[in-house]
Amino acid sequence: xxxxxIVHGGAxxxxxxxxLSVMETCRDAVAAGRxxxxxxxSALDAVEAAVRILEDSPLFNAGYGSVINADGxxxxxxxxMEGERGMIGAVGGVKRLRNPITAARLVMERTPHHFLIxxxxxxxxxxxxxxxxxxxxxxAPHRLSESGDTVGAVALDGAGHVAVAVSTGGLHHKMPGRIxxxxxxxxxxxxxxxxxxACATGVGETIMRSMLxxxxxxxxxxxxxxxxxxxAVMPIYARFEGDGGLxxxxxxxxxxxxxxxxxxxxxxxxxxxxxxxxxx
Numbered sequence: 001x002x003x004x005x006i007v008h009g010g011a012x013x014x015x016x017x018x019x020l021s022v023m024e025t026c027r028d029a030v031a032a033g034r035x036x037x038x039x040x041x042s043a044l045d046a047v048e049a050a051v052r053i054l055e056d057s058p059l060f061n062a063g064y065g066s067v068i069n070a071d072g073x074x075x076x077x078x079x080x081m082e083g084e085r086g087m088i089g090a091v092g093g094v095k096r097l098r099n100p101i102t103a104a105r106l107v108m109e110r111t112p113h114h115f116l117i118x119x120x121x122x123x124x125x126x127x128x129x130x131x132x133x134x135x136x137x138x139x140a141p142h143r144l145s146e147s148g149d150t151v152g153a154v155a156l157d158g159a160g161h162v163a164v165a166v167s168t169g170g171l172h173h174k175m176p177g178r179i180x181x182x183x184x185x186x187x188x189x190x191x192x193x194x195x196x197x198a199c200a201t202g203v204g205e206t207i208m209r210s211m212l213x214x215x216x217x218x219x220x221x222x223x224x225x226x227x228x229x230x231x232a233v234m235p236i237y238a239r240f241e242g243d244g245g246l247x248x249x250x251x252x253x254x255x256x257x258x259x260x261x262x263x264x265x266x267x268x269x270x271x272x273x274x275x276x277x278x279x280x
Contacts, residue, residue: 001159004155005030005249006030009025009054010061012244012264022278025053029051029153033045033046033047041157044082046155047080052101056099065140067173069178070175074135077168077183079104079189081190083195084161084193089104089109090104092121094122095135096132097125104183151166162196164213166199187211188213195217196248197249198217200212206240207242207244215236216230220251225250226256227256230257231256245258264278
C-alpha cells in the first residue's frame with residue numbers, strides 16, 4: 001500500500017512576499033506527517049502532525065495565524081476524521097487553544113461526543129493536558145488587517161486507512177459565534193476507507209450547502225481517480241457560487257486537488273520527493 005499525504009494552505013490569496021515561505025512550510029507539514037507514516041504510524045497521526053505545523057505558523061489562517069472576528073478576537077474551528085469507523089472529533093469557536101486540531105482529536109478519542117464548542121471545549125482540552133493561552137496571544141500582528149483561509153491535510157497509511165484534518169480561523173471580521181464548514185463532516189472534510197478522503201477550503205457557507213467533501217468522496221465509488229474527481233466536483237461547487245478548493249486522496253493513494261481561486265498552496269508526497277506549488 002503506497003503512503004500518501006497532501007496538505008493545503010488555503011484557497012484564496014497570499015502576499016507575494018510570502019509565497020516561498022508558504023510553500024516551504026507546506027513542505028515541512030508534509031515532512032512531519034510523512035515521518036509518522038514511514039514509521040508505521042496511522043493516517044490520523046500524519047494529518048494531525050501536518051496540520052499542527054500549519055497552525056503554528058503565522059502564515060496561515062489557523063491556530064496562531066487565525067484572522068480576527070468583528071470583536072477583534074480569534075475564534076477557531078477544527079475537525080479530524082478517520083475513515084475506518086467514521087469517527088469524528090471537532091471543536092468550534094475556541095479562542096485559547098494554540099493547536100485546535102489536537103483538541104479535536106482528543107474529543108474524538110476521549111469523549112463520547114463528536115463536537116465541543118467555545119469554553120466547554122477549552123476546559124476539556126485543559127483537563128486533558130493541552131496548554132491554554134490568553135486570547136490576545138493568538139493574534140499574529142499582520143492578521144489585524146489581512147484575510148486568509150483554512151488549512152488541511154488528507155492521508156492514506158500503510159494499513160489502508162484514510163484520515164482528514166482541517167483547521168481554520170474562519171472569515172475575517174466574521175460575526176462572533178459564527179461556525180463555518182471546517183468542523184462539519186461532509187463539508188470541511190470527509191473520510192471513508194473504501195473510497196478515500198477529501199478536505200475543503202473556501203467560503204464555509206457555500207461549502208456547507210454543497211456538502212462538498214461528502215460529494216467528492218462518494219464520487220470515488222466509481223473508481224475514478226482523486227484528481228479526476230477533484231476536477232469534476234469543482235463545477236458542482238460553482239453552482240453554489242462558492243470560491244475555494246479541495247484536496248483529496250483515493251484508496252489507491254493517488255492525490256488530487258483543484259480550486260477556482262487565484263491561489264491554493266499545496267504540498268504532497270510524490271515517490272521519494274515532496275512537491276509543492278502555489279496554484280495549478
